[in-house]
Amino acid sequence: MSGPERPSVLGRRLPKINSVSTVTGQGQYTVDMAVPGMLHARVLRSPHAHARIVRLDVSRARGLPGVAAVITAEDVRANVLGSSVKHRPLLASGVVRTFGEPVAAVAAIDETVAAKAIALIEVDYAPLPAVFDMKAATAPGAPLLHPDKSRYARLPALNQWFVSESGNVSHRVRIARGDVDAALARAPKVYRASFATQSASQVCPEVHAALAYYEPSGRLVLWCSTGKPARVHIQICGLLGLDTSKLRVEAPFVGCDFGVKGEVSIEAIVTLLAQKTKRPVKGTFTREEEFTGAGLRIASEIDASLGVAADGRLLALDMAFRNDIGPYDGYGSMVTVWAAVCASGPYDIDHVRVVGESIHTNNLRGASFRGFGNPQVSFARESLLDMAAKDLGMHPIELRRRNGWRDGSVSATGQKLTSERYGIGFIDTLDRLNESFPPAADRCTDQGPLRRGVGYACGVHGSGYGCLIDADTSGAMVRLNPDGTFTLFSGAMDVGQGTTTSIIQIVAEAVGVGPPQVVLASQGTDSVPFDGGASASRQLYISGNAALRAAQALRARILDIAARMLDLAADKLTIREGVIRAVDPNLSNRTLTLAQLAFHAINVKGEQPMAFGSYSLQGALLDAEGKGDPIGAFLFASQRAEVEVDIETGVVRVLSLAAAHDVGRAINPMVIEGQIEGSLIQGLGYALMEEVRQQDGRPIGPDLEHYLVPMSADMPELIPIIVETNEPSGPFGAKGVGEAGLVPTAAAIANAIESATGVRVTRLPITPERMLEALRARREARQSQSSED
């Protein structure tokens, strides 16, 4: 679309919009907001992991001066939530199934009174038998979390995988291709191992926060910290029995989402309290509630076998994994499906069997966190590939290249990758990584107790929800303003990642102006078309396509109007830098500015230069056999880690992380680098530090003193490598990146540790204690071996 005569606005490293209000401290997050007369909400949470509520008496709390309302389950019209299965109550009804489950909530004049009121609520619990690991949860006679599970509504995409027999397994996902048992039996080499990954907290710097009030018209307004205002809107209206027209959800600055701010809790509680009190109510989570009241990254146990030919061809992959989704199936089974889809990676493997189970326990609730189940299964698969490479004496990149997806490859679900339909840049990511780091650079060195090593891992993810929902859709509108600027109405949210800036670049490119001439309208649910929001690396791809379609339609309309004004055919005109001119240079005097055109269109012709566009990813649901096209646009990542392990202390230091990502067309390289770098650091935290440890379902140290996340001193050298390809269905060839970022990172680090020490650690995070334990185990194994010899 861009002419050769002017620099494209695509591919430019533009600062994110709102950067100036961020660095001047003026951006307003929900936690910063206050309105006159505002009440403060607090939540009473369960001290038991599993108990019946025998008695709940809120009368003393209600009687406390300064308390405006106390709510319990009885106040919630349709008290069920859940993306996969609708069975999580907003406030516990008769039974609590996890530590920290909300039981009641209060609104009071200040936080001190609210806290006092919480202490005055009387609850008698009768503890029930509980299960805290997946083995116990699936053992015969295990206590059941949901004895009558078939009566709940569930996501249509999950129906075929519902486990109807009694038990704690919510869904069992099965994806199969070929004959795995026969292929493994024939395979010259089979590598087997069991892996375990931990639950982890998103640690959004801004906690969950919400502020609800009535506006003079009698409608409710909700400000809340989420990247998915439209989804929050629908959930709350369903829960409270509100017509969707009676509530609008606004979109303030958001201090991160990472997948955790999509399923409502405090957002609905403050809305209900505002309804009850007819006053503004604000509620914010404490940092502890971020651990107990939101959803964590799901802990997985994975058993896998990989059959490989002597020449390195992958023959068969057999993987069974169990996901601890905690007491309620919110994002849980969606995560399990997605993990199953991604489990066999970007490789041609003729025989695949992946079985994934979502299992209820009384641990803290598992949910969505960047990567959506994929880092777990990729850790297992990429560790096995590394075992194979070492054993066969092949470079890890070469092994992956030999098996990697190319034009014509077919995935385990039967999805055919053709270059007409998809961008398939996986091999390019391997090549680019190889160019930057020739294999000769991968020397392992020993210096005293310090062992250095290099490891590789890869992964595939998707842009959009794909097989998880019927339709993943966004709408957008673009309007030409009287001054010749444009306003973009889009519900795509910037929760840090910078997508809105990239979408503005797309619109600017399409209509022929500079990015500063495109302004993003306020993004509340009243103001913008429906948008699925910030998740699943979907916005640049889906919302970007919607905005592009709107911009293209408006451009055509503008040229139509201009054609009549200039007495030239519309196809002889173009728009460049805000000026409409003839393509023919001999007619250079025939020009109009966009401002002139807008004035004429609106004031003379009475036309409204505005256009709508939408985009939907649909038809991706898998069939009963697990077959179909679950991924709308493939995101490929190949990463390399260089580590130094101190074998005396067990401390692992990551020296560098390089990441080559196929992003389609790079709309804003600076934004893309930011996504890659940020996810590498999160992947490092996941690999080495982060774990929500629990004792009988209670978090140990649910605070930022005990839950360690990477700080700048933990930062290795980060080397993002943007691999540009073309995504045929993407806006100007673009697709997402953020979700894929940390998919292979933990595996790359674990593989580097193996290179450095010869020890393969199969349990995350690889803390110094675990590292020492693994080193000790190997030493003992060697000693006993040598004593036997």
Next chain:
Amino acid sequence: MAASGDEATSKLSFVLNGADVQATVVLATTAFDLLRHDFGLTSVRSACDGIGMCGACTILVNGRASPSCLLLAVDLAGARVETVDALADGDELHPLQQAFVAKGALQCGYCTAGMLLAAKALLNETPHPTRGEIVRALTGNLCRCTGYAKIIDAVESVAAGAVP
């Protein structure tokens, strides 16, 4: 929190972002609460509930970076206190702010104010720090988005005198 009832209170005056200010506080009030709630400076934020683990509430006290959640309000008496609100000179952004914008050193922005102030404190003391010194100076400030690299780059570019 503001003084009320019969709790012991203290009066203090200090210079806040260049202006002389006074406050009466109960003794247990933190500098964080005073600045964020009483003075309404919402750029002073928290991510760790006031245990000094995130750096989001960093302020400058006589030019040195401090987590305001670990200071009492009375510790500010007589001090020169700066928040990010006064870092720019009118519409002219401070070089650190310019560099953060130009280098993409911010994503969700929640930690940005604290980062800028920690960086400014470093440059006050050490105008030409090494990259390692920058990393160490910022390691009390949690950022969950950026991976820190672009933040370090931005500070480094200012220290090197590069025009962003």
